[in-house]
Amino acid sequence: MISSALRKTWMDIKKLKHEPALAVVIAAVLVTTGFFVLWPIVKVVSFPRPADYLQLFTNARWFQAALNSLFMTAISTLSCTAVAFLFAYAITRLDIPLKGLFRFVTLLPIVSPPFIVALSYILLFGRQGIVSKQLLQANFDIYGWHGLWLVQTVTFFPYAYAVIYGVLKTSAVHLEYAAHNLGATRWQVFRHVFLPLCRPGIAGGALIAAMNVLADFGNPMIIAGNFTLLPTEAYMQMSGWFDLSSASVLSTALLLPALGLFLANRVWVGRRSYVVVTGKESSLRAYPVPSYVKWGLFACCLFVALFVLAVYGVLFYGAFTKTWGYDWSFTLRNLKYVSAKGTELYNSIRYALFSSLAAAVLAMILAYLAERKRIGVNRLLDLLAILPGAVPGVFLGLGFAMAFNRAPFELTGTSAIMILALTFWNLPTCYSACLAGFQQIGRSLEEASLNLGAGSFRTFRSILLPLLKGPFLSGLAVSFLRSVTCLSVIIFIYSAHTSVGTVSILSLVQNGAWGGASAFTVVLISIAFAVLAATRLIPATQDRRSL
Amino acid sequence: MNAAMPHIAIDNVSKTFGSFAALQGITLDIPQGSFTTLLGPSGCGKTTLMRLIAGFDEPDGGEIRIDGVKVNGVPAFRRQTPLVFQEYALFPHMTVYENIAYGLKLQKTPREQIGRKMGEMLEMFGLTGLDNRLPKQLSGGQQQRVAFARALVMGQRVLLMDEPLSNLDAKMRVEVRSELRELQQRAGITAIFVTHDQDEALSLSDRIAVFDKGRIRQAGTPWEVYFKPDNAFVADFVGTANFIPGEVAGVEGTDVVVRCAPSLLRVDAGGRAFRPGDRVTLVVRPECISISAEEADGGVDAANSWSGEIVNSTFLGRLIRYRVRCGPLACIVDDADPSVRGFLRGAVRLRLDPGKIHVLPGEGGG
Numbered sequence A: 001m002i003s004s005a006l007r008k009t010w011m012d013i014k015k016l017k018h019e020p021a022l023a024v025v026i027a028a029v030l031v032t033t034g035f036f037v038l039w040p041i042v043k044v045v046s047f048p049r050p051a052d053y054l055q056l057f058t059n060a061r062w063f064q065a066a067l068n069s070l071f072m073t074a075i076s077t078l079s080c081t082a083v084a085f086l087f088a089y090a091i092t093r094l095d096i097p098l099k100g101l102f103r104f105v106t107l108l109p110i111v112s113p114p115f116i117v118a119l120s121y122i123l124l125f126g127r128q129g130i131v132s133k134q135l136l137q138a139n140f141d142i143y144g145w146h147g148l149w150l151v152q153t154v155t156f157f158p159y160a161y162a163v164i165y166g167v168l169k170t171s172a173v174h175l176e177y178a179a180h181n182l183g184a185t186r187w188q189v190f191r192h193v194f195l196p197l198c199r200p201g202i203a204g205g206a207l208i209a210a211m212n213v214l215a216d217f218g219n220p221m222i223i224a225g226n227f228t229l230l231p232t233e234a235y236m237q238m239s240g241w242f243d244l245s246s247a248s249v250l251s252t253a254l255l256l257p258a259l260g261l262f263l264a265n266r267v268w269v270g271r272r273s274y275v276v277v278t279g280k281e282s283s284l285r286a287y288p289v290p291s292y293v294k295w296g297l298f299a300c301c302l303f304v305a306l307f308v309l310a311v312y313g314v315l316f317y318g319a320f321t322k323t324w325g326y327d328w329s330f331t332l333r334n335l336k337y338v339s340a341k342g343t344e345l346y347n348s349i350r351y352a353l354f355s356s357l358a359a360a361v362l363a364m365i366l367a368y369l370a371e372r373k374r375i376g377v378n379r380l381l382d383l384l385a386i387l388p389g390a391v392p393g394v395f396l397g398l399g400f401a402m403a404f405n406r407a408p409f410e411l412t413g414t415s416a417i418m419i420l421a422l423t424f425w426n427l428p429t430c431y432s433a434c435l436a437g438f439q440q441i442g443r444s445l446e447e448a449s450l451n452l453g454a455g456s457f458r459t460f461r462s463i464l465l466p467l468l469k470g471p472f473l474s475g476l477a478v479s480f481l482r483s484v485t486c487l488s489v490i491i492f493i494y495s496a497h498t499s500v501g502t503v504s505i506l507s508l509v510q511n512g513a514w515g516g517a518s519a520f521t522v523v524l525i526s527i528a529f530a531v532l533a534a535t536r537l538i539p540a541t542q543d544r545r546s547l
Numbered sequence B: 001m002n003a004a005m006p007h008i009a010i011d012n013v014s015k016t017f018g019s020f021a022a023l024q025g026i027t028l029d030i031p032q033g034s035f036t037t038l039l040g041p042s043g044c045g046k047t048t049l050m051r052l053i054a055g056f057d058e059p060d061g062g063e064i065r066i067d068g069v070k071v072n073g074v075p076a077f078r079r080q081t082p083l084v085f086q087e088y089a090l091f092p093h094m095t096v097y098e099n100i101a102y103g104l105k106l107q108k109t110p111r112e113q114i115g116r117k118m119g120e121m122l123e124m125f126g127l128t129g130l131d132n133r134l135p136k137q138l139s140g141g142q143q144q145r146v147a148f149a150r151a152l153v154m155g156q157r158v159l160l161m162d163e164p165l166s167n168l169d170a171k172m173r174v175e176v177r178s179e180l181r182e183l184q185q186r187a188g189i190t191a192i193f194v195t196h197d198q199d200e201a202l203s204l205s206d207r208i209a210v211f212d213k214g215r216i217r218q219a220g221t222p223w224e225v226y227f228k229p230d231n232a233f234v235a236d237f238v239g240t241a242n243f244i245p246g247e248v249a250g251v252e253g254t255d256v257v258v259r260c261a262p263s264l265l266r267v268d269a270g271g272r273a274f275r276p277g278d279r280v281t282l283v284v285r286p287e288c289i290s291i292s293a294e295e296a297d298g299g300v301d302a303a304n305s306w307s308g309e310i311v312n313s314t315f316l317g318r319l320i321r322y323r324v325r326c327g328p329l330a331c332i333v334d335d336a337d338p339s340v341r342g343f344l345r346g347a348v349r350l351r352l353d354p355g356k357i358h359v360l361p362g363e364g365g366g
């Protein structure tokens, strides 16, 4: 079995001698991607001595951080999935008003900086919070796991929603009618037909949410307080003590469950199509549910939607308020924080542009080779392209910091390392967009081109590239936004000259300058969207929302 | 070039997917300028063979030669074997003109030559005036003509077609058939055509290769395949056949005398050697049996004249198909001229023409 597989691989590789240019491209892509994806991982994992890893169990603080990370992931995944399911069900199955608003609410958190919800949460419920101080005149400690739980739920439920929505949209309504026809009650149909059919979607959504919560750095950094998690603890070790070994141990401890979730996602849900029955769109209307259920669910959605709107509204308000909690009058003063950090803003946009462009181009080439060419190394290329998706941002950043800190690969403190790290962090996003694009283009189109005498490059350029414009641009747009708002990856690799907007926001938050932080965030997002608008990429962000 | 050399030679070619043998030991010679049809049920490997010829896949064993030159390993874009795809595979982002001219542009054909050839093609395929449309703005029939034009514009001597007519409606399919045949003969193209429609195969082809489960069960002219099937599969797949089991009672020169349930029949052995006592199967086409109402006196009970009872009848327009019970046998009989007599009922007399009976060795026809 194995030897015949190897033989086939060898045959495929041998066929490349007819297209030497293609062979060169494959070799180049393979070496580059392999180097930037694998080398940082190897560096981090192999840095600590084996004895250091034992500390994970002996050092009570670390052990607690690991437990906390798992605990937070577990409860947030549950709540994210529940809220996501609620929204997906309401939007696909119920005949209710305000669906447009609900859709909008599921999109907002995906296109904004990861820690924005945490920041707003402080503005709402913190010591000077608008709800806690003005409305309730109460003073409660919001830092800790409850706050983080709420914030993670609001931040990451849209990712789960995207997956679950995809499944519910295509799930077969006529099967439910069939079950009713056989005498099942509404509840029985829900339990026996509906839920089993969307189980893969729910599992997929839950896993996506879990991966994001586990790897998240921004929110815990801002509001977890003494509730330490693996990513924040790794950061503390680095920034506080410059302890590479401890940071590596903690990051590796984070990598393991992340890899587990990633594998589970690939094996259970990954490639399997979410479409349940046939490609035939069903035009049947969903079986009506009793009105108390309908309006009950509507009320829940509305509550969540209002909360999300409050999160963004308060941020905007905070940006133009004199002193949060004391003086609510309008001011533009906070913008001076922003103008003082022009370089950082410029860096944010610059790095995001370069890295998303590089990621989109590389992803396109990788997807083409892995999906369309029988070259013997398809599986390997595919793995390299998606692997960074399994690596938490903090780990990736640490990896780049450690892998490229001495000759001949000395990049410490340069713009190059920032761009490279963001490029490979975004690679899976662009890659999966391109891959899905390729899978939608019938293979026969490409064969028709070959058949008419076009070689691989010509076919790629004149047939595939024009047809893949959509996925390419959406990968580009989403990557751009992710890069502008990224904190976890760059926190270990930025220097005084290469600092970016998100770092400035974090330090404003840490200094309690809420107004400045809000203003900075608003400006950063506005610039990002302005760039997207200028390049006509806004619609592209709507296509892809998960991963 | 040697006149006797086949244009395309397929020599003991096999292809497996995982552990599934999609093609096993396929050998087929395709003469210069001929129209060869690969006919067989769904999943028998027709498309797989086409893809091997076009170079999209490589065989696991055996050789494919074009003009005597082995093409295994030659990439698809060097083979000059234009293919008309079943789903047409028109480039959705290119206009009709760009689709058809794509191959010419790849060859760096001079501009005015492209213009001339394109004019000819658009004219020939009735696409004039549609050249600026995108494929999705065309009807199915128009798309299909674009696909043909695109494959033919470079004037190559080979044309591969994988069920090109299957997306057309029944009437159009019949119209396009004769145009296609005419075009192929005029241009002297070597055509390989895939279909699972026996009428299409019989009406278009110089030669038919009947496929089943990755093997060729018979290759021959339409006449041979229809009237002299090598085995029961071919007899059954191409047209409708009655299979009448029997036993050889005697051999007389090139004829055999076969004992079957209603009577003894003397039929041509078709070049096969039989010995008395061999089990055989007689293949009789429904239209080779004539049917008439049982005469009052019972008629002459000759060896080739059987009496039977009609079980049911189906009106097919140009004929009536009867299912007739003759003792232990059930026969399908076509009455080709129904307008004269109308439906028959009850007892009937069947007459078999021994010259039109084909004998296969073994029970069930091997």
Ligand SMILES: Nc1ncnc2c1ncn2[C@@H]1O[C@H](COP(=O)(O)OP(=O)(O)OP(=O)(O)O)[C@@H](O)[C@H]1O
Residues within 6 Å of the ligand: B017, B018, B020, B022, B040, B041, B042, B043, B044, B045, B046, B047, B048, B049, B196
């Ligand atoms: N890439 C592949 N991987 C695995 N099996 C395949 C592949 N391509 C074809 N097969 C199998 O090989 C067999 C022959 O397929 P092929 O497409 O040649 O059939 P076909 O004769 O063209 O049928 P149809 O008339 O339905 O088009 C089928 O059973 C099919 O499932």
Ligand SMILES: [Mg+2]
Residues within 6 Å of the ligand: B046, B047, B048, B162
């Ligand atoms: Mg086929």
